[in-house]
Amino acid sequence: MASEKRLEPESAALYRINIWFYSLTDRFWNPQRRVEKIPLRAGMAVVDYGCGPGRYALPMARLVGPEGKVFAVDIQPLAISTVREKAARESLTNVEAMLVDSYATGIQGSSIDLVLLVDTLHQIGDCGALLREIHRILRRDGVLFMDPGHMKMPRAEEIVEGTGLFSIAERRGHDMLVVPKAEL
Numbered sequence: 001m002a003s004e005k006r007l008e009p010e011s012a013a014l015y016r017i018n019i020w021f022y023s024l025t026d027r028f029w030n031p032q033r034r035v036e037k038i039p040l041r042a043g044m045a046v047v048d049y050g051c052g053p054g055r056y057a058l059p060m061a062r063l064v065g066p067e068g069k070v071f072a073v074d075i076q077p078l079a080i081s082t083v084r085e086k087a088a089r090e091s092l093t094n095v096e097a098m099l100v101d102s103y104a105t106g107i108q109g110s111s112i113d114l115v116l117l118v119d120t121l122h123q124i125g126d127c128g129a130l131l132r133e134i135h136r137i138l139r140r141d142g143v144l145f146m147d148p149g150h151m152k153m154p155r156a157e158e159i160v161e162g163t164g165l166f167s168i169a170e171r172r173g174h175d176m177l178v179v180p181k182a183e184l
């Protein structure tokens with residue numbers, strides 16, 4: 001069961017600094033390059049956990065197409081309003097931006113093909129609770145694609161494997177493909 005504790009986002013000012021930083025780095029390293037490495041197919045149901053301004057959620061929504069769906073999940077109201085505005089501007093009807101205040105997303109169990117967790121793990125207070133929720137919503141043949149961002153790779157691997165719920169299937173530079181184990 002995911003934790004019911006109410007979580008607080010970082011301040012709007014800190015969030016804006018982060019987004020401003022992305023606007024600089026994205027000029028040199030386009031997030032689209034990572035999206036091309038994510039094993040996505042038309043029709044997939046995807047969760048972008050800690051979606052921020054939708055640098056990945058929007059390109060993924062174009063890739064999974066109208067038969068697919070992207071849940072863009074964040075604890076920061078500014079992130080959610082940005083994703084909604086961008087999706088509306090592009091007439092992307094397959095994006096559902098979800099504001100959360102706990103690790104319980106409310107997404108149906110075993111319904112998700114791929115969860116993206118990029119540059120977010122270092123901000124998570126209770127990684128175990130988040131990973132249990134991700135395991136709950138992923139299909140048995142689903143995938144967690146993650147980049148631990150500011151967290152060192154060995155620490156991220158220790159956390160993921162320490163849950164006993166996932167195996168690391170592949171390491172690609174700073175990206176990891178993680179697959180769920182069957183429920184014990």
Ligand SMILES: C[S@@+](CC[C@H](N)C(=O)[O-])C[C@H]1O[C@@H](n2cnc3c(N)ncnc32)[C@H](O)[C@@H]1O
Nearest residue numbers: 050051052055073074075076079118119120123
């Ligand atoms: C550094 S940003 C990364 C944004 C996006 N993944 C990207 O790479 O462009 C981290 C995001 O995680 C969100 N976040 C932090 N803790 C969260 C939580 N417990 N639940 C959902 N989102 C969270 C923050 O609000 C922020 O938007």
